Amino acid sequence: MTDHYEVLGVSRDASEDEIKKAYRRLARQLHPDVNPSEDAAERFKLVTHAYDVLSDADSRRRYDMGGDQNGNGGFGGFGGFGDIFETFFGGGGARAARPRSRRERGQDALVRVTLELGDVVFGVHRDIEVDTAVLCETCQGSCCQEGTSPVTCDICGGSGHVQQQVRSLLGNVITTAPCGSCEGFGTTIPFPCQT
Structure with a gap:
């Protein structure tokens, strides 16, 4: 699995601002309109996908819990610098909904342990039993x-989301929602x- 933090060159506890700055820097260097090499185009796709997930x-929470194992997600075509500026300043040009991974890491286990003051001060080693889910042997x-x-979902065609067109006073509005x-x-x- 590609480590999205590594792709952007940021730490796992990076702030949203640090992630955005790292993405902007890499996008300027790797965008196909600026850097015509084939390697740059592929790296730009990786950087864009990493930013989509972490921004x-x-x-990001699902990814940190072990989701997005298959790197699912779509990358639109490259339309020039307008795409980059749209992504930086609004419009969400690079954001596309993607299906969630079925295999997510479980939540952290919280275990209440009673310790004496001396154990806290001097340290103590204790074995603690924790019940965990195991992989089904059958499937x-x-x-x-x-x-x-x-099988691929017939309703959404495998995208994991559906679009609905709603008429309003401002015209037609298209909304995207997870496939039911x-x-x-x-x-x-x-x-x-x-x-």
Whole structure:
């Protein structure tokens, strides 16, 4: 898996402002209109995807919890410097919704432990038992019956989101929402694992 923090050259605890500055710097260097090399175009795609994930608080949280394992996401074509400025100053040109990964790391376990003052001051070693979820031996975490696999969602076409057009006083407004059929994953499981 590509480490989005590494791609942008920032630490895992970087602020939104640090992430934005790193993206702007790299985008200026790697945009295909400025740097025509094939390597630069591929790196620009990686940088843009990393920024898309890390600049949105929800997707960054999901990524930090182990989501986005497959690097799902779309990159639009390159339309010139207008694309960069639109991304920097609004318009969301580079932001595209992407399906969430089914395999997310669980939340941190919170365990309450009672310690004596001496244990706190001098330190103590204790073994603590914590119940954790284990990988299903039947389906290996795919959630599908043996011999079957997830299928692309017919409603959203695998994108994980649907667009709806609503008429208003200001004209037609297009909204994007997670697909209700696949719950934003982009795939459905016709024969779920029974375990």
